[in-house]
Amino acid sequence: MHNVLIADDSQTARLFIKKCLEIIGLESAALVEAADGAQALEIIKEKSFDLLITDLNMPEMDGKELLRRVKTSPKTTDIPVVVITSTGNPAKEKELISLGALAVITKPVTPAGLLSRIEHLID
Amino acid sequence: MVENLDQAVCTAVIETFENMTFMEVLSLLSVDDPEPVLLESLGVSLPVTEPFEGHFSLFLPRLLLTDIAETVYVMGEDQIDAGILHDILAELLNTIAGKILQEALPEDQLFSLGLPQAVTQKKSESGQVLQKWFFEVQDSLLCVTFSGENPFSQKNGGTIGLQEPPTGG
Numbered sequence: 001m002h003n004v005l006i007a008d009d010s011q012t013a014r015l016f017i018k019k020c021l022e023i024i025g026l027e028s029a030a031l032v033e034a035a036d037g038a039q040a041l042e043i044i045k046e047k048s049f050d051l052l053i054t055d056l057n058m059p060e061m062d063g064k065e066l067l068r069r070v071k072t073s074p075k076t077t078d079i080p081v082v083v084i085t086s087t088g089n090p091a092k093e094k095e096l097i098s099l100g101a102l103a104v105i106t107k108p109v110t111p112a113g114l115l116s117r118i119e120h121l122i123d
Numbered sequence: 124m125v126e127n128l129d130q131a132v133c134t135a136v137i138e139t140f141e142n143m144t145f146m147e148v149l150s151l152l153s154v155d156d157p158e159p160v161l162l163e164s165l166g167v168s169l170p171v172t173e174p175f176e177g178h179f180s181l182f183l184p185r186l187l188l189t190d191i192a193e194t195v196y197v198m199g200e201d202q203i204d205a206g207i208l209h210d211i212l213a214e215l216l217n218t219i220a221g222k223i224l225q226e227a228l229p230e231d232q233l234f235s236l237g238l239p240q241a242v243t244q245k246k247s248e249s250g251q252v253l254q255k256w257f258f259e260v261q262d263s264l265l266c267v268t269f270s271g272e273n274p275f276s277q278k279n280g281g282t283i284g285l286q287e288p289p290t291g292g
Contacts, residue, residue: 009238010214011207015196016143057217059238086221091233106225107218108142 003048005032007040007066008055008084016109017053017084023111025122037061041069049079051121056085056096064096071100082117084109128227132256132267135222139215140260144191148265151257159257159264165205166244167212169220170237177271179223180242181216184263188212213239219267 034040038060056063080102088106103117166182188208
């Protein structure tokens with residue numbers, strides 16, 4: 001795995017996720033940040049990513065819409081997407097998985113929790 | 124479904140602070156005591172939009188937030204401004220509110236939260252039904268409030284003073 005895009009309107013949340021990824025062995029230089037879904041979509045159109053980690057509740061474009069657009073575009077449909085949410089429950093998780101999410105993580109994010117979802121993607 | 128909202132709030136706050144700040148939190152369950160005074164605190168409010176309408180708010184001392192920014196997020200003094208402190212506060216409340224609703228609502232009940240906004244304590248108390256919970260962390264007081272519709276059944280009561288965190292999940 002080389003490039004990871006992190007979409008979250010909270011700067012500290014993005015920082016926390018970056019630290020979790022660094023703890024599990026991903027290089028900080030390969031981690032790119034976006035402050036909302038719309039920005040993430042613009043970035044992902046221009047650059048190749050191996051993983052998208054997105055918050056669900058964001059202004060401009062939320063994580064669910066971002067997921068839908070990534071998965072319905074031929075150029076980006078194969079990018080694994082992990083959704084992070086504070087409002088998770090089995091029904092919502094099922095909905096997001098049906099839209100193409102690789103995994104749904106309920107906050108707070110932990111290195112172990114993140115690793116269990118993406119370890120098969122790591123080289 | 125948890126019938127005691129007090130328990131859901133207590134568990135959510137303690138677990139969130141443990142996981143996100145590595146700080147131990149003690150709950151203050153006061154029934155008859157005068158309300159503690161929050162000094163030099165910043166506040167953020169988060170609306171609940173489904174399945175009912177209400178607001179959760181969180182108030183933390185500015186110094187404690189600064190400490191979290193420095194120790195947990197390893198930020199230097201020049202990086203820490205009001206925006207960062209509010210951002211940390213919002214992220215904590217977002218996680219706390221989600222955990223409260225997960226505990227207090229039926230497992231299959233969908234729920235939604237809005238976007239956080241900075242708020243004063245007075246503004247947060249302008250809602251219809253107000254409940255407050257106080258906690259101690261690092262010799263500081265933090266406060267969680269809830270205003271709006273209250274669909275939770277609850278038990279009143281509790282002992283005055285510091286209590287150990289509840290055991291179990």
